Amino acid sequence: MFYKQKEFLKNVGGLEYFLGAQLVRYQEEAISYFREIEKSKAGLSKIDIHFLHEDYQVIFYPIFCKNETIGFVYGNNTIDNAKRLLSFSSHLSRKIAEIFYEKKIRKIESRASIKDLEFESIVQLTNMLSFCEDLSNETLEYILIHLVSLYAASKGMFILRDSNTNIYEVRATFEIQSEDLPKRMLTDNKGLLSELKNTNKTFLVKPDQFNLVKFVKQNSICSPIYFRGNLLGCIILADKESRRGFVNFSSKDANLFDSLTKEISLTINNLKLIDDLQSTNNLIDNIMTSIEAGIIKFTEFGEIEYVNKKAIDVIGLEREDIQNQYYGIIFAENESFLEVISNFEASESADNKVQIIKNVPYVNSDGISRTLDTTISPVFDKNNDRSGFILSFDDISDMQKVKTTFKKYVSGNIVDEILDDNSKTxxxxxxxxxxxxxxxxxxxxxxxxxxxxxxxxxxxxxxxxxxxxxxxxxxxxxxxxxxxxxxxxxxxxxxxxxxxxxxxxxxxxxxxxxxxxxxxxxxxxxxxxxxxxxxxxxxxxxxxxxxxxxxxxxxxxxxxxxxxxxxxxxxxxxxxxxxxxxxxxxxxxxxxxxxxxxxxxxxxxxxxxxxxxxxx
Amino acid sequence: MSKETKPSVELRIPILKDMELVATNTADVIAKYMELSDEASGEISMALIEATINAFEHSESQKDIFINFTISDDELTIKVIDKGKGFDSEGIQIPDIDSKLKKQERKRGWGVMLIKELMDSVDYESGNDGTTLTMTKKKKNE
CATH class of the missing domain: 3.30.70.1230 (Nucleotide cyclase, GGDEF domain)
Incomplete structure (x- = not known):
């Protein structure tokens, strides 16, 4: 790389060498001196070294670059001039050293700023994920675009499995032409998804390696998304951009991406659970609304936790006014009904007994009176501790009307007999x-x-x-x-x-x-x-x-x-x-x-x- | 007769990335020492970059190139010497500016034309043992 000082001396020549405190008359001696210094690995830049040439008329001061002599400042060997030349040479050496310092610092700075950017992106991603509320295509696109920009990728694809059909769907893309989208149904039986399913790892994929990533020109990172131990989908980033055009994603990129997708997986898992919970809730809500019986769920402390539509109709208040209220307040005007609940609460055997009380009168705030057949049963949590109770009731007001009318024509005994037992008909x-x-x-x-x-x-x-x-x-x-x-x-x-x-x-x-x-x-x-x-x-x-x-x-x-x-x-x-x-x-x-x-x-x-x- | 030796700086630069910066930094220091204007200093640096990179490219011998700065009261003379095979300065093609701009290669290839623009005089001596480019910048007394 850099030529040795002794060689340079050889090239330049010289008559008398001042090496630190020493005056060396002959080149050979100067060369062997340098050799010794090299052996001891001491820096040369600190040595006040200069030499004379051409009948002592010209004085040479070396310029150093990274402890090597890179050149000389020389001029007339007059006292004033020598001083000037010395300061000039050391100034030059310093200036040249600065280039490399600056370059080094710039390198460190740029590396630091890349790290900073990565860190910031992770923080941003985490922040962003915390705001995701559902698993809509918009959310997935949002995540994908964030990753694409973080990795300077030129294309991206987000694939998720539909939990009902088990078919993988492309849910979001970035800069992928429609003709490059998969034409067939995506399954994890073969190809990239199968690979992801089996390896459970983020990996770098070459173009043409899988049909799914045929749009890739350089290479791509594919990372699996897991839900309860099963492959749920994957994120693909392709063709990293740089000033030199497309470059390869490195294994370092893959490592960071792996941890990012793990975090995304976690968020998607949460969103999916919320989604599932929501649809279960909707289902329960629909069932509750469609059933004819009124349902009221109480907490262990007697607060009304849930009422279905029929119960709301009978009570005659808005849902918001009923839920989270103490039952004593809601049913204050209906003594018999209140008794049904308080008796159940008070009873020692309420822990596992179902209480059925028929013909309970109920008058709501609009003055409409009804007759209810009530059933109260305890509710247990997964630890088998009692967590509240459910009152369900049948509105038998209409039945009462039918009975009364019917009894005019047929003996009441028979009416009751028939109505009480369907098999009798x-x-x-x-x-x-x-x-x-x-x-x-x-x-x-x-x-x-x-x-x-x-x-x-x-x-x-x-x-x-x-x-x-x-x-x-x-x-x-x-x-x-x-x-x-x-x-x-x-x-x-x-x-x-x-x-x-x-x-x-x-x-x-x-x-x-x-x-x-x-x-x-x-x-x-x-x-x-x-x-x-x-x-x-x-x-x-x-x-x-x-x-x-x-x-x-x-x-x-x-x-x-x-x-x-x-x-x-x-x-x-x-x-x-x-x-x-x-x-x-x-x-x-x-x-x-x-x-x-x-x-x-x-x-x-x-x-x-x-x-x-x-x-x- | 005592021979007058003008203050000079001689650099021997290995053909390595970014080493042209050593030359331009040296030129900057010299320009300051000579109290040249910032504009002149910039022009010298730019010309020197071109000359150095040209020398890097032409010097197929892979040897170092030499740069010699000679300081006098009214001008700076810079010699860029490579030990590669020489070239015919007459045969140098003037680059097409428009196509250069379109290709966005602004940093590179302006070569001799640019050096001629930037400096007050440019001269080539080319032989089988290499090329010496000599360029001078006059100190203008405003």
């Missing part, structure tokens, strides 16, 4: 014990001949209304009205040991009520209605009989027919009961001893007892 039947009562009007034909049709309907309606009231009083079920005949069931749909007693008492009361009815009737029509009643207890088939379109809940069987026969045997104001009824009543003394009657369809005569009503 299936066609079919079951064998059960029932007490069957028939009552019909005696001498109806002659009565109807004497009365106008409209009067007849009015009279019959009044008669049936009165009689059916009595039936209901004794928990009877009105089965049907056949002309002037009433068929009433006791013990249908639910048996009780009072069924026969109720039937007998019902029959006796019907006579009494009929007396009052007749009093009225006599005033206007000068006529009386008389009825006969037959009651029998035995096994019947009960169920919905009919077709899909119309069905009746009724009973059939020989025992039903027998009750009807007893009725036709009964004289006016008489009740005929079978032995099976008699065995099940308390007021046996009202009935006669056994008498035997012959009924249609039975060969043997049947023992019965009778009761005769006497006008009081």
């Amino acid at each position: 299936d066609l079919g039947g079951k064998l059960t014990n029932a007490c069957v009562l028939f009552a019909d009007i005696r001498g109806f034909t002659s009565f109807s001949e004497k009365t106008t049709a409209s009067d007849l309907v009015a009279i019959l309606n009044k008669y049936f209304t009165d009689m059916i009231d009595v039936v209901y009083e004794f928990n009877g079920t009105l089965d049907k009205i056949i002309g002037d005949e009433l068929m009433v069931l006791f013990g249908i749909p639910n048996n009780s040991d009072q069924d026969c007693q109720n039937a007998v008492d019902c029959g006796i009361t019907m006579f009494k009520r009929l007396d009052r009815f007749n009093e009225e009737l006599e005033k206007h029509n000068n006529h009386k209605l008389k009825i006969g009643i037959g009651i029998h207890f035995g096994e019947v088939v009960a169920g919905n009989i009919g077709s899909d379109k119309q069905m009746n809940y009724t009973v059939i069987g020989d025992n039903v027919n027998q009750a009807a026969r007893f009725c036709s045997h009964a004289r006016p104001n008489e009740i005929i009961i079978s032995e099976s009824v008699y065995d099940n009543i308390l007021n046996k003394s009202l009935f006669t001893d056994q008498i035997f009657i012959n009924v249609k369809g039975k060969e043997k005569s049947i023992p019965v007892r009778s009761f005769t009503h006497k006008l009081t």
